Amino acid sequence: MALNVTELLAGAVRTALHAAALPAPEAVAWEVPREAQHGDYATNVAMTLARQARCAPRQVAEAIVKHLPPLPAIERVEVAGPGFLNVYLAPRWCAEALREVLLAGEGYGRSDLGGWRRYRIEFVSANPTGPLVIVNARAAAVGDALARILRSQGFQVECQYYVNDAGTQFQALAASVEVRLRQALGEPADLPENAYPGEYLVDLVRDYLARAPAGARAALALPAGERLERLGRMAVEAMVAGQRRVLEEYGTAFDRWAHETTDVRAAGLPERAIEELRAAGFLYEDEGALWFRSTALGDDKDRVLRKSDGDLTYFAVDIGFHHFGKFADVDCVIDLLGPDHHGYIPRLRAAMKALGHPEEAFDVLIVQLVTLLRDGQPVRMSKRRGEFVLMEELLEEVGRDAARFTFLTRRHDSPLEFDLAVATRQSADNPVFYVQYAHARVTSLFRTAAQQGVTVPPWGEVDFGRLVLPEEQAIIKRLLQYPDLVAGAARAREPHRVAYYLSELAGVFHPYYKAHRILTEDRPLSLARLGLCAAVGQVVRGGLGLLGVSAPESM
Structure with a gap:
């Protein structure tokens, strides 16, 4: 869809700058003022160009206004303060632009901004040592x-899930399963200090015995190394299967599942990455260990890749996975990590830089923790022990839509309070209900129109110039912001912007719907208002789809 207001305005500004013989930037940044008195769009482009233009910012702004080409979209442009440009859109143009929104259909808000560049995003990637928990739900x-x-x-995007099925955590899981299996068979056995105490392992072992009783007993008779490997692999397989099931119920699909054991270690990726780092001069040995000189690339201290006993560190394995696994056949890699990984990011960036990956090709987003509340009071839900709240239990209580939307109401790197009572409430306090209800209202309106025998012609034949009320203009202007909003969310990698926008759109639509009759005796006005409501429903449906949330037709 070509209709993008900021691109239209930016083109006009560049034309004016050329006409005034002033330097013109490639990009013009716009923002939507909080107060309508400051216009519909504002830019500080005059201030950013002042030094290069060698004149005061306000002079640049006045030159832009003077040479601005006449556009049907612009009612007027004002210079404010030291050189801000405030643009006011023409009401008649806005009304007619609504037609373009409707004619674009489900493609409205989509663009080719990414130029089909290839991205790989890794997220969730929970350890296969337990069920998914609430912070995994937020990351998903x-x-x-x-x-x-x-x-x-x-953008071309592949979603990847990494299964850490090796190392000390795997060994601890295997040992914990062995103890639970012996206990289930009536043998005396105590959990070791580093064991996983959750009751979920009791359930896992019970299912194992029911599914393969002879195999379970045979596993205990194997030598220690084989026994732990067999039990550990069984547990990982069961855990990953459970994680996949919950994620699928959540509407989250992964294009690739990579396993540390088979896809990284067995493929020799860490050793290959180490050899490249050695050839680039970034490795040295000290006290029998192999070190990566990460301080040369911004890290606070050098890092061990191979310990003195010959074992690879987790960092070394991760470097190999990133370099050969994640960056294979893509232009950009994005990792979503938990808040406990803040200190890990600089060393990983250093490794990617040392291996020749441009800084802009690797990004890490931190997903902060979640505090679970009920009516403002802290709550714990898990009935299966362990110091966590299960993702599955959360979904059973509030459902997929409420969970996903609530997690997306805040920036990913901000702590979030999730109130179960609010998430299940059917009121304006519940953001997902409020947004979904806007879509349900629109579909209900069209059912009513059909029942009343109202025939709706193609939108190209409707006179939207009848939409002159301030509330109608406010809704249209909000709809016109959508393409730029989604593009901005993609550039900034901030999905919460879409959720926030949808809440604001619902916030201007519901009062209008309650205050004004849509189906009136004035047929042209009714058709124009139906078109306005249809556009709201279209954008809400599209925006919810971007968040993985449904758009119900009745509530």
Whole structure:
């Protein structure tokens, strides 16, 4: 869809600058003022060009206004303060632009911004040592919504899940399963200090015995190394299967599942990456260990890749996975990590830079923790022990839509309070209900129109010039912001912008719907208002789709 207001305004500004013999930037940044008295769009382009133009910012702004080509979209432009440009859109143009929104249909808001560049996003990637928890649900909502938004803007996106099925955590899981299995068979056995105490392992072992009783007993008779490997692999397989099931129920699909054991270690990726780092001069040995000179690339200290006992560190394995696994056949890699990984990011960036990956080709987003509340009071839900709240239990209580939308109401790197009572409330306090209800209202309106025998012609034949009320103009202007909003969310990698926008759109639509009759005796006015409501429903449906949230037709 070509209709993008900021691109239209930016083109006019560049034309004016050329006409005034002033330097013109490639991009012009716009913002929507909080107060309508400051216009519909504002830019500080005059201030950013002042030094290069060698004149005061206000002089640049006045030159832009003087040479601005006449556009049907612009009612007037004002210079404010030291050199801001405030643009006021023409009401008649806005009304007619609504037609373009409707004619674009489900393609409205999509673009080729990405130029089909290839992205790979890794998110969730929970350790296969336990069930998914509430912070995994937030990461899944953020990662999946980001992938959907990027795809809508012309990026090719692959979603990847990494299974850490090796190392000390795997060994601890295997040992914990062995103890639980012996206990289930009536043998005396105590959990070791580093064991996983969750009751979910009791359930896992019970299912194992029911499914393969002879195999379970045979596993215990194997030598220690084989026994732990067999039990550990069984547990990982069961855990990953459970994680996949919950994620699928959540509407989150992954294009690729990579396993540390088979796809990274067995493929020799860490050793290959180490050899490249050695050839580039970034490795040295000290006290029998192999070190990566990461301080040369911005890290606070050098990092061990191979310990003195010959074992690879997790960091070394991760470097190999990133370099050969994640960056294979893509232009950009995005990792979503938990807040406990803040200190890990500089060393990983250093490694990618040392291996020749441009800084802009690798990004890491931190997904902050979630505090679960009920009517403002902290709550714990898990009945299966362990110091966590299960993702599955959360979904059973509030449902997929409420969970996903609530997680996307805040920036991914901001702590979030999730109130179960609010998420299940059918009121304006519940943001997902408020937005979904806007779509349900629109579909109900069209059912009513059909029942009343109202025939709606093609939108190209409707006179939208009848939409002159301030509330109608406000809704149209909000709808016109949508393409730029989605593009901005893709550039900034901030899916919450879409959720926030939808809440604002619902906030201007519901009062209008309650205050004004849509179906009136004035047929041209009724058709124009039906078109306005249809556009709201179209954008809400599209925006919810980008977040992986449904758009119900009745509530």
